[in-house]
Amino acid sequence: MAKTYQTYYVPEQSPWPIVGAIALFLLAFGAGHFVNEVTRNKEGHGEYMLLAGVALLVFMLVGWFRNVIDESMGGLYSAQMDRSFRQGMSWFIFSEVMFFAAFFGALFYARMIAMPWLDGESNNAMTAEILWPDFSAHWPMTKTPGGIETTAMPWQGLPLYNTLILLTSSVTLQFAHVALEQGKRLQLRLMLLLTILLGASFLGLQAYEYMHAYQDLNLRLDSGIYGNTFFLLTGFHGLHVTLGALFLAIIWLRIMLKNHFTAHNHFAFQAAAWYWHFVDVVWLCLFVFVYVL
Amino acid sequence: MSTISTDPHHHADHGHHHPPAGLKRWFYTTNHKDIGTLYLLFALTMFFIGGAMAMVIRAELFQPGLQLVEPAFFNQMTTVHGLIMVFGAVMPAFTGLANWLIPMMIGAPDMALPRMNNWSFWILPFAFAILLMSLFMEGGGPGFGWTFYAPLSTKYSGDSTALFVFSVHIMGISSIMGAINVIVTIFNLRAPGMTWMKMPLFVWTWLITAFLLIAVMPVLAGTVTMVLTDKYFGTSFFDAAGGGDPVLFQHIFWFFGHPEVYIMILPAFGIVSSIVPTFSRKPLFGYASMVYATSSIALLSFLVWAHHMFTTGMPVFAELFFMYCTMLIAVPTGVKVFNWVATMWRGALTFEVPMMFAIAFIVLFTIGGLSGLMLAITPADFQYHDTYFVVAHFHYVLVTGAIFSIIAAAYYWLPKWTGHMYDETLGQWHFWCSLISVNVLFFPMHFVGLAGMPRRIPDYALQFADFNALISIGGFAFGLSQLLFVWLLVKCIKGGPAATSQVWEGAEGLEWQLSSPPPYHSFTTPPDVK
Numbered sequence: 001m002a003k004t005y006q007t008y009y010v011p012e013q014s015p016w017p018i019v020g021a022i023a024l025f026l027l028a029f030g031a032g033h034f035v036n037e038v039t040r041n042k043e044g045h046g047e048y049m050l051l052a053g054v055a056l057l058v059f060m061l062v063g064w065f066r067n068v069i070d071e072s073m074g075g076l077y078s079a080q081m082d083r084s085f086r087q088g089m090s091w092f093i094f095s096e097v098m099f100f101a102a103f104f105g106a107l108f109y110a111r112m113i114a115m116p117w118l119d120g121e122s123n124n125a126m127t128a129e130i131l132w133p134d135f136s137a138h139w140p141m142t143k144t145p146g147g148i149e150t151t152a153m154p155w156q157g158l159p160l161y162n163t164l165i166l167l168t169s170s171v172t173l174q175f176a177h178v179a180l181e182q183g184k185r186l187q188l189r190l191m192l193l194l195t196i197l198l199g200a201s202f203l204g205l206q207a208y209e210y211m212h213a214y215q216d217l218n219l220r221l222d223s224g225i226y227g228n229t230f231f232l233l234t235g236f237h238g239l240h241v242t243l244g245a246l247f248l249a250i251i252w253l254r255i256m257l258k259n260h261f262t263a264h265n266h267f268a269f270q271a272a273a274w275y276w277h278f279v280d281v282v283w284l285c286l287f288v289f290v291y292v293l
Numbered sequence: 294m295s296t297i298s299t300d301p302h303h304h305a306d307h308g309h310h311h312p313p314a315g316l317k318r319w320f321y322t323t324n325h326k327d328i329g330t331l332y333l334l335f336a337l338t339m340f341f342i343g344g345a346m347a348m349v350i351r352a353e354l355f356q357p358g359l360q361l362v363e364p365a366f367f368n369q370m371t372t373v374h375g376l377i378m379v380f381g382a383v384m385p386a387f388t389g390l391a392n393w394l395i396p397m398m399i400g401a402p403d404m405a406l407p408r409m410n411n412w413s414f415w416i417l418p419f420a421f422a423i424l425l426m427s428l429f430m431e432g433g434g435p436g437f438g439w440t441f442y443a444p445l446s447t448k449y450s451g452d453s454t455a456l457f458v459f460s461v462h463i464m465g466i467s468s469i470m471g472a473i474n475v476i477v478t479i480f481n482l483r484a485p486g487m488t489w490m491k492m493p494l495f496v497w498t499w500l501i502t503a504f505l506l507i508a509v510m511p512v513l514a515g516t517v518t519m520v521l522t523d524k525y526f527g528t529s530f531f532d533a534a535g536g537g538d539p540v541l542f543q544h545i546f547w548f549f550g551h552p553e554v555y556i557m558i559l560p561a562f563g564i565v566s567s568i569v570p571t572f573s574r575k576p577l578f579g580y581a582s583m584v585y586a587t588s589s590i591a592l593l594s595f596l597v598w599a600h601h602m603f604t605t606g607m608p609v610f611a612e613l614f615f616m617y618c619t620m621l622i623a624v625p626t627g628v629k630v631f632n633w634v635a636t637m638w639r640g641a642l643t644f645e646v647p648m649m650f651a652i653a654f655i656v657l658f659t660i661g662g663l664s665g666l667m668l669a670i671t672p673a674d675f676q677y678h679d680t681y682f683v684v685a686h687f688h689y690v691l692v693t694g695a696i697f698s699i700i701a702a703a704y705y706w707l708p709k710w711t712g713h714m715y716d717e718t719l720g721q722w723h724f725w726c727s728l729i730s731v732n733v734l735f736f737p738m739h740f741v742g743l744a745g746m747p748r749r750i751p752d753y754a755l756q757f758a759d760f761n762a763l764i765s766i767g768g769f770a771f772g773l774s775q776l777l778f779v780w781l782l783v784k785c786i787k788g789g790p791a792a793t794s795q796v797w798e799g800a801e802g803l804e805w806q807l808s809s810p811p812p813y814h815s816f817t818t819p820p821d822v823k
Binding site: 007008010011012013014015016017018020021022024025027028029031032033035036039040042064080083084085087088091092094095096097098099101102103105106109110113114115117118122123131132141144145146148221222224225226227228232 | 515
């Protein structure tokens with residue numbers, strides 16, 4: 001706690017939160033119908049509601065962040081306010097960690113417990129013999145107990161390059177951060193741009209890998225537990241890389257167009273950087289547990 | 294516990310002292326008191342909607358046989374009753390209390406992130422609108438129980454499942470943002486001198502609750518996502534044929550679900566720890582041990598989830614591990630009950646309504662805790678599992694535990710919020726009607742449960758008929774008793790004798806040093822806490 005206590009800025013009334021709530025309503029309600037329409041061939045217009053929700057959410061985010069940026073540039077924020085933002089962002093990242101933990105937990109359980117049991121381990125000998133006589137446990141599970149066959153994605157090659165790309169991007173981002181703190185604006189601009197480009201190339205390669213999986217390896221979302229965990233873990237990770245790259249791109253635009261952020265006042269940059277490093281760490285866990293082991 | 298040396302009104306010189314008029318006040322608000330009020334009114338509304346569903350359940354179970362509703366609709370009622378009471382009534386009520394009280398208790402100007410606070414609230418009515426609308430969809434609403442076990446929710450569920458999944462997603466977003474706000478407020482906005490071990494216990498318990506929320510709500514989001522992909526996109530997380538396991542669902546769900554149980558009771562501990570000292574006119578016995586007990590309960594809550602799954606055929610090692618960890622929770626909980634009783638010991642007790650509900654909480658929550666201990670014993674649980682004994686257990690901890698504490702809190706702080714004293718006679722009527730009816734409602738459930746009556750079934754064997762009729766009468770009486778509460782609330786908000794700043798003779802803490810009702814912005818500059 002600060003010894004000297006400045007006046008804490010409590011914003012005036014704001015229309016953005018309720019706009020955001022309506023956006024989430026449209027998103028959830030639209031998605032709830034859209035999912036049924038695409039998978040069950042139902043009649044309906046969930047997609048329009050979904051798109052309206054996305055549009056409204058983007059509109060809300062732009063408006064809300066514009067307010068926040070104006071307040072910040074107007075000098076309304078104090079060091080204490082900055083701490084609120086930093087702590088808020090840290091806890092948000094912790095919640096993201098727990099979200100990925102659910103899927104990693106599913107992966108570990110399926111692999112270490114469910115799969116051996118399906119093959120008769122523990123006290124499941126009769127289950128295996130009567131229900132799944134042709135199943136033998138090995139990971140990656142290229143043949144499920146029900147008989148779906150697929151091919152495992154090797155870690156050599158594309159996934160390895162992607163690992164190097166993402167690790168490099170964390171380093172370039174760190175250089176950008178140091179440059180910001182030392183006031184080297186040109187280096188900041190270049191390094192941040194390089195980070196975003198590395199992130200984009202990661203996503204491009206990931207998309208290529210997905211096509212390769214579907215077309216050449218017969219590795220699909222519905223290819224049993226290996227495909228399930230592969231696509232949901234890498235998919236949610238890819239989604240987070242996309243959001244992180246967008247976040248960094250907005251920071252880059254603010255630097256290029258408005259010359260925002262100083263050596264001492266750059267919470268948004270910091271938050272985007274934290275997010276990016278977090279996404280990087282998730283990838284490392286993914287690379288080890290989904291691809292290599 | 295602490296005193297203010299500066300007059301807060303003196304500093305409130307920065308513009309609007311009064312809330313803006315009209316509906317905009319509520320839609321656009323960034324004020325923690327307004328948002329707290331919204332949360333509390335929303336929770337009360339959902340309490341009655343969820344309660345109406347309980348009345349449908351009890352009406353159907355009044356007699357053996359199927360008479361009033363279709364079995365599928367009965368399942369939807371038990372499911373949505375549970376979801377609404379957990380996510381729509383108890384959790385928002387606690388968040389509302391946190392919003393109203395935490396900034397006042399720690400001498401903060403507001404919550405740390407006031408706009409996000411508004412967003413957290415306004416998501417909720419929309420999320421529950423989606424859930425309730427799904428009841429009117431073709432094929433009906435979710436009918437797989439509030440625990441949405443696979444394969445009920447994946448293979449055998451209706452088209453409304455997607456709406457259920459997405460409404461849970463946005464409820465989760467709301468809870469996580471609310472929890473982040475609480476944590477950051479407590480870490481960063483305490484007034485100078487409000488050190489950790491001077492914080493009121495309500496603040497402490499909420500800090501730990503918020504941590505639990507941030508840790509487990511994302512896991513719930515992951516669970517519903519897997520249900521969604523299993524149902525609609527061909528994955529087999531919970532399907533053995535594809536290499537998954539339906540038991541995996543239960544592991545992930547209860548990894549969320551057990552901490553969730555403590556999310557619904559830790560703030561109740563904080564409330565009772567505020568009320569009992571006031572009406573005993575003594576400081577809380579064992580303040581530090583209360584803090585440590587709360588923390589240990591929270592930590593243990595991550596290690597006990599599989600006690601909900603003793604009958605799934607886990608290895609004996611796991612059954613023993615989860616049994617012992619569960620029993621360990623009785624130790625810190627016992628510390629708490631002991632401390633509350635020790636606080637009352639030789640106190641100058643008076644029995645206003647908040648104290649009555651707090652004492653009822655201590656006795657009845659302990660009954661619920663003890664039946665929990667019975668359920669924790671693995672071999673015994675094989676007998677109790679999925680019977681009305683379990684229903685009796687969790688309704689004792691949630692209704693006479695969580696809900697009673699929320700009602701106690703409402704009576705305790707109502708004069709502070711409204712500036713009027715509530716009608717004490719009406720309050721006592723409300724208390725005694727609730728106390729008697731709630732026990733008629735839930736106590737016989739222990740007996741029919743031990744005798745083998747299964748939960749979540751619209752019909753039952755004839756030998757359970759008398760008890761079930763009695764239970765239903767208790768249920769209707771409890772539901773009607775709550776109308777007294779609404780009447781009392783309306784009376785109190787409209788008027789009544791003016792309340793003093795301190796309201797209760799023995800009340801201590803920063804919130805009691807503000808006027809009743811407190812100014813729209815309480816502490817624009819922080820008070821000095823001695």
